Amino acid sequence: xKSTNTALYLQVxxxxxxxxxxxVWRPNHLIPTEQELMKLFGVSRTTIRQAINMLVAxxxxxxxxxxxxxxxxxxxxxxxRRLKGFAEEVMEKGQVPHSKVLRAEFCDxxxxxxxxxxxDENEKVLVxxxxxxxxxxxxxVERSCWPESIGQLLMKHNLDTAKFYSILxxxxxLLKRAEEKISAINATxxxxxxxxxxxxEALLExxxxxxxxxxxxxxxxxxxxxxxxxxxxxxxxx
Amino acid sequence: xKSTNTALYLQVxxxxxxxxxxxVWRPNHLIPTEQELMKLFGVSRTTIRQAINMLVAxxxxxxxxxxxxxxxxxxxxxxxRRLKGFAEEVMEKGQVPHSKVLRAEFCDxxxxxxxxxxxDENEKVLVxxxxxxxxxxxxxVERSCWPESIGQLLMKHNLDTAKFYSILxxxxxLLKRAEEKISAINATxxxxxxxxxxxxEALLExxxxxxxxxxxxxxxxxxxxxxxxxxxxxxxxx
DNA sequence: AAGTGGTCTAGACCACTTG
DNA sequence: AAGTGGTCTAGACCACTTG
Numbered sequence: 001x002k003s004t005n006t007a008l009y010l011q012v013x014x015x016x017x018x019x020x021x022x023x024v025w026r027p028n029h030l031i032p033t034e035q036e037l038m039k040l041f042g043v044s045r046t047t048i049r050q051a052i053n054m055l056v057a058x059x060x061x062x063x064x065x066x067x068x069x070x071x072x073x074x075x076x077x078x079x080x081r082r083l084k085g086f087a088e089e090v091m092e093k094g095q096v097p098h099s100k101v102l103r104a105e106f107c108d109x110x111x112x113x114x115x116x117x118x119x120d121e122n123e124k125v126l127v128x129x130x131x132x133x134x135x136x137x138x139x140x141v142e143r144s145c146w147p148e149s150i151g152q153l154l155m156k157h158n159l160d161t162a163k164f165y166s167i168l169x170x171x172x173x174l175l176k177r178a179e180e181k182i183s184a185i186n187a188t189x190x191x192x193x194x195x196x197x198x199x200x201e202a203l204l205e206x207x208x209x210x211x212x213x214x215x216x217x218x219x220x221x222x223x224x225x226x227x228x229x230x231x232x233x234x235x236x237x238x
Numbered sequence: 239x240k241s242t243n244t245a246l247y248l249q250v251x252x253x254x255x256x257x258x259x260x261x262v263w264r265p266n267h268l269i270p271t272e273q274e275l276m277k278l279f280g281v282s283r284t285t286i287r288q289a290i291n292m293l294v295a296x297x298x299x300x301x302x303x304x305x306x307x308x309x310x311x312x313x314x315x316x317x318x319r320r321l322k323g324f325a326e327e328v329m330e331k332g333q334v335p336h337s338k339v340l341r342a343e344f345c346d347x348x349x350x351x352x353x354x355x356x357x358d359e360n361e362k363v364l365v366x367x368x369x370x371x372x373x374x375x376x377x378x379v380e381r382s383c384w385p386e387s388i389g390q391l392l393m394k395h396n397l398d399t400a401k402f403y404s405i406l407x408x409x410x411x412l413l414k415r416a417e418e419k420i421s422a423i424n425a426t427x428x429x430x431x432x433x434x435x436x437x438x439e440a441l442l443e444x445x446x447x448x449x450x451x452x453x454x455x456x457x458x459x460x461x462x463x464x465x466x467x468x469x470x471x472x473x474x475x476x
Numbered sequence: 477a478a479g480t481g482g483t484c485t486a487g488a489c490c491a492c493t494t495g
Numbered sequence: 496a497a498g499t500g501g502t503c504t505a506g507a508c509c510a511c512t513t514g
Contacts, residue, residue: 007502033480044504049481057295065481066511178474184422184440184465202422202440227422234472236416245483271499282485287500303500304492 008043012051015041020060020071030068031061086132086140086223087163095134101159102141102194103129106148113145116209117217126151128159131194132223138195139229144221168218175218178210182232185224195226202227246281250289253279255451258298258309259410268306269299296414296451324370324378324461325401333372339397340379340432341367344386351383354447355455364389366397369432370461376433377467382459406456413456416448420470423462433464440465 016031025031032040037048052069055061063069090097106124114125126146132139144164146154153171154164165175183205192199203224210219254269263269270278275286290307293299301307328335344362352363364384370377382402384392391409392402403413421443430437441462448457 009502035480046503046505050502063481064512066479066513068480068512180472180474182420182442182470182472183468184442184463186424186438186440200424200438202424204420204422204442225422232420234418234420236418247483273499284484284486288483301500302493304494304498306493306499 008041009047009050009054012037012041012043012047013054016051016055017060020055025071027071030070033068085163085165086142088165090134090139096136098133098136099130099160099162100133101128101130103127104155104159106151110145113220116220117145117147119147124148124151126154128154130159134229137229138226140223140225141191141194142221142223144219146219147217150218164219173218174213175210176213176215178208180209181207183207184227187224191224197226197228204230204232206232246279247285247288247292250275250279250281250285251292252452254289254293255298256410258293259412263309265309268308271306298451323401323403324380326403328372328377334374336371336374337368337398337400338371339366339368341365342393342397344389348383351458354458355383355385357385362386362389364392366392368397372467375467376464378461378463379429379432380459380461382457384457385455388456402457411456412451414449414451414453416446418447419445421445422465425462429462435464435466442468442470444470 019025019031031037034045034048034052038045041048052061052063056063059072061069062072087097105127107127108124110125110127111121113127114121114123117125119125126148127143128146129141129143131141150168150173153173154162154167157167168175185203185205187195187197187199187201187203189199191203192201195203204227206221206223206225208219208221208223209217210221212218257263257269269275272283272286272290276283279286290299290301294301297310299307300310325335343365345365346362348363348365349359351365352359352361355363357363364386365381366384367379367381369379388406388411391411392400392405395405406413423441423443425433425435425437425439425441427437429441430439442465444461444463446457446459446461447455448459450456
């Protein structure tokens with residue numbers, strides 16, 4: 001082991017992180033056993049376990065008694081529900097997302113939406129209305145509003161397949177947080193029509209206002225989900 | 239130490255929790271040293287430390303090198319939605335909560351609920367059905383299920399005015415976390431009746447499974463809220 | 477039966493806070 | 496100098512998974 005004044009288990013931990021991040025040890029695969037790691041690093045089992053346990057707590061590794069320790073596929077943000085888009089959510093479940101655009105235009109009106117986005121009355125917003133599918137099943141209708149500058153970026157892409165948050169990230173517009181309001185509402189005739197349900201069915205309505213790293217609003221989106229196809233999971237702490 | 243098949247460090251952990259909850263060891267004060275705890279429980283230092291480290295992770299204790307280990311004062315959960323009951327929520331808005339009990343009995347059936355609570359088939363659950371009011375406006379119908387032991391505690395109180403979580407806290411049963419599922423559903427005729435709305439109106443349905451400090455289930459509750467009177471706010475991070 | 481991680485012990489030395 | 500928690504070792508046996 002290195003001869004520094006850093007604790008051994010921290011050095012081991014850093015080595016393990018490196019292997020995981022460089023995918024030398026692949027997701028869902030076993031990492032070397034504790035015995036092997038002891039020899040590899042020349043430290044005691046306690047030290048190896050201390051390092052591994054920290055990575056388990058961080059969600060990078062998962063231990064399975066009798067089998068071994070595996071690299072965890074995706075690391076979620078602790079107890080918090082992660083801020084992600086519809087397409088990401090669908091793909092994580094192993095389904096294929098796509099969209100059908102009903103409307104996409106820059107708009108002068110929509111005063112409430114402009115106010116939420118912190119825009120002046122004379123500025124424009126991009127409004128995009130889409131039906132969202134998972135494996136060709138209609139799940140939700142969504143109306144998202146964006147400041148004009150961001151809207152220009154989005155309109156360069158195919159809105160049927162675009163993952164908006166990924167596009168923004170590529171342009172270094174990073175989401176920091178979002179405020180959500182969740183409610184329930186009866187489906188209108190039009191909504192029932194596109195979602196393939198009966199008018200009046202209860203929909204789960206999610207209204208999201210997202211903020212960038214500079215704390216400026218980025219997106220104001222209202223999504224209405226079929227309650228037979230979608231629910232919202234969350235973990236609360238004392 | 240007890241001669242059970244439970245791991246020693248878990249037994250120690252439960253003992254420590256008890257001392258903290260009963261305030262034998264007071265907030266911001268030192269608990270006994272590792273040496274003293276070793277003698278007290280008759281176990282090795284490793285075992286003591288394992289128990290303490292879990293409580294540090296849970297935020298109950300805080301270690302200070304060279305000084306000792308102190309009981310942490312209760313901390314608030316900043317941006318996170320706090321785990322709280324209906325009555326607490328209503329009072330925070332400056333309104334007066336009360337309830338009307340529709341049903342309260344120990345029950346042999348309810349197999350799904352027993353399973354969620356980690357109970358055997360031959361055990362009983364307390365099921366409580368209530369209409370929940372804020373300033374005399376009916377807001378929600380709620381059905382909560384509790385293990386029999388906890389149920390005995392609750393039944394000593396007036397269920398129309400009781401704040402369940404406060405009762406549990408007084409008896410040193412502290413909530414650690416909860417899993418919630420949020421969905422939407424159409425009101426049945428019976429629900430519409432007691433809530434003063436029309437049948438078929440969209441309700442917000444919240445299903446909560448709460449866990450105590452020992453990670454054992456405490457409560458399985460399904461609540462259906464009027465969507466014109468209640469919504470759910472949450473903050474997400476990327 | 478062999479191998480994995482889970483639990484537990486006894487002992488050592490170190491880094492930090494306090495009298 | 497004495498006491499605290501922090502790090503680390505070597506060794507043992509157990510519970511679980513797999514051939």
